[in-house]
Amino acid sequence: MLNVGNSEGVQLQSKLFRGFGDPARLNILQVLRNGPMTVSEIVAATCMSQSNTSNHLRCLRECGLVAAEQQGKFALYRLSDDRVGDLLALGESLLADVARGVYECTRYSSPQDISAGQKIK
């Protein structure tokens, strides 16, 4: 029953950033910077499965990071706000200077990097 990040603002903001913190969702957001895309196009661009893409799109849509527009049997998704792209750009700018540290960070970090590395036993 710990109260980590007890402030409502921190909780909400962490959920917002979590939208950017998952590789699959970030991948979707990045490809949408090129302009609106249908789900099929996003699937092709990200090489993710259809259900996985749709699952994450729902999350991104509910969180207001992307917006969807139904067009016949297609669903056209777009970044909902310029600041979403701004955040991605700012993240890129920052990453350009801290990339080495991020890459080497193994604690509380990306699972793929750990499993790809040597196992310690």
Next chain:
Amino acid sequence: MLNVGNSEGVQLQSKLFRGFGDPARLNILQVLRNGPMTVSEIVAATCMSQSNTSNHLRCLRECGLVAAEQQGKFALYRLSDDRVGDLLALGESLLADVARGVYECTRYSSPQDISAGQKIK
């Protein structure tokens, strides 16, 4: 600069954003916006345990989001780059417009809100 859109760039950037996506780490980053603080001060400001704070500080430090300076038996932490604060500010700005959606998003979202939060009445 990074070629975002490729999978490696997305992986790295997702790790970067994950630094902001955890409530505990975000809490630390937010309090550090007020200026450099020792670990004890961060512990007091965030109401987190000492070991938990230290664990997350290590991650943030290794990822280059914060910098530490040893001063006697104290360790003074600060945000490493202005863009870290910029990202937080931009997140707040965006959140001001999408907060309702973020709050209601239950899939791929913050665990504390579900388990510790009050049920819908």
Next chain:
DNA sequence: ATAATATATCAACGTATCATGATATATAAA
């Protein structure tokens, strides 16, 4: 009508991740 296409939904399982708690290290004071 049926079939094909596009997207959404959701349960379930494997695993990454977090907080804890004990311990280690280091510096400063007594």
Next chain:
DNA sequence: TTTATATATCATGATACGTTGATATATTAT
């Protein structure tokens, strides 16, 4: 020296998360 204070480390248990795969829904074509 011993004690207190400050911070770091790390194994571990609990659980939240993401992918998969099956299925549902909806629209368009035949």
